[in-house]
Amino acid sequence: MGAQIREYRQRIRSVTSIKKITRAMELMAASRVVKARQRVEETTPYAQAITRALSAAASHSDVEHPMTTEAENPRRAGVLILVSDRGLAGAYATSVLKEAEQLAEYLRGQGKEVVPYLYGRKAISFYKFRRREFAASWEGNTDSPKLELAHEIADRLLEDFLTEGDAGLDEVHVVYTRFRTMVTQEPRSLRMLPLEIVEADETDGHHELLPLYEFEPSAEEVLDVVLPQYVRHRIYNCMLQAAASELAARQRAMKSATDNAEELIKTYTRLANQARQAEITQEISEIVGGANALADAKK
CATH class of the missing domain: 1.20.58 (Methane Monooxygenase Hydroxylase; Chain G, domain 1)
Structure with a gap:
């Protein structure tokens, strides 16, 4: 006894x-998620605005830019998967990897070769454990991403996308977790390149008149400069939303x-x-x- x-x-x-x-981990996540939410709220309107502006500008220009023109027979699709470095966040990493697997299966069903690009130790461990190949990987500060790292990732994707021949990419997709509220975060896949027309869910269903654009010095030179900036800031916004989602999921998991x-x-x-x-x-x-x-x- x-x-x-x-x-x-x-x-x-x-x-x-x-x-x-x-x-202690719950309190740390709760304190950090406030700043992460502010960064998402500050960058999301710009990301949505530049997407609308560029899609409208590309549709009204007569230039066939490689970043806005779809390939006739796309063969290779790059998929950037944004996950976390650490666990203890419930099903956060699992849900993103599941979304990535569904996207990869869908792309393979269209006859495309999937080329993974990984951000976060959880994604790297997932692929290494299953002995799968991937094109590139990055890790560190997934709960507080840096703008410099977002530029590095975007530049690598742009380089591979603009590469001609069998080694190049015909499409670029991003799989991340979209932050809606502290309770709701949803895994989402987004086609980044070639640039699509404005997403319907981001226009809130309203049909607005698009402005007419005049390009100086030329449409091609303007798109050459602005489109890479669009990709960099769009990826950075996805990383910030993933970071806020990770912290919110960790706070809930630690409270439970x-x-x-x-x-x-x-x-x-x-x-x-x-x-x-x-x-x-x-x-x-x-x-x-x-x-x-x-x-x-x-x-």
Whole structure:
């Protein structure tokens, strides 16, 4: 009985230590997600505006730019997968990888070769464990992405997309987690290149008149300068939304873990009290039994 009580008390101490860790991680995620949300709110309108402007400008220009013209027979599609470096965020990484697998299956069904580009240790581990090949990988600061890293990723994708021949890409897709609210984050796949017409979900269903554009010095030179900037900022916005989603998912997961730890502590405390009470009852019974035996012996 005493060994059982010691075991329960040891479990209580272990769960209490885990609770302190999960509570600390919950508070850290809660404090960082506020800044991450602000960065998303600051960059998303610009990303949406430049997408609308460039798609309208490309549609009104007579230039067949390689970044706006679809290949007649696309063969290779690059897929940038944005996941996290660390776990303890619930099903965040799993849902993104699942979305990427569905996109890859869809592209292969169209007869295209999928070329993965990975950002985040979880995605790298996923591919290495299954011994799958990937074109490039980046890691570090997935919960606080840097603009320089976004430019590096975008420049690599642009270089591969503009490469002619069998080594080049005909399409570029991005798989990330779109941040909506602290409770709702959804995995999403987005075709980045060639540039598509404005996404319907970002125009909120309203039909607006698009402006007419005059290009100076020429439409081709303007698109050469602006389109790479569009790709860089669009990828950076996706990375920021993924970071905010990761922190929100981690906060929820750590809060759930803390609540579960509290329930375990209550359960083990109750079991320890029951074991202690049973031990005391047994001791009293032994004392009473011994006293009765002595009394019977004296008779």
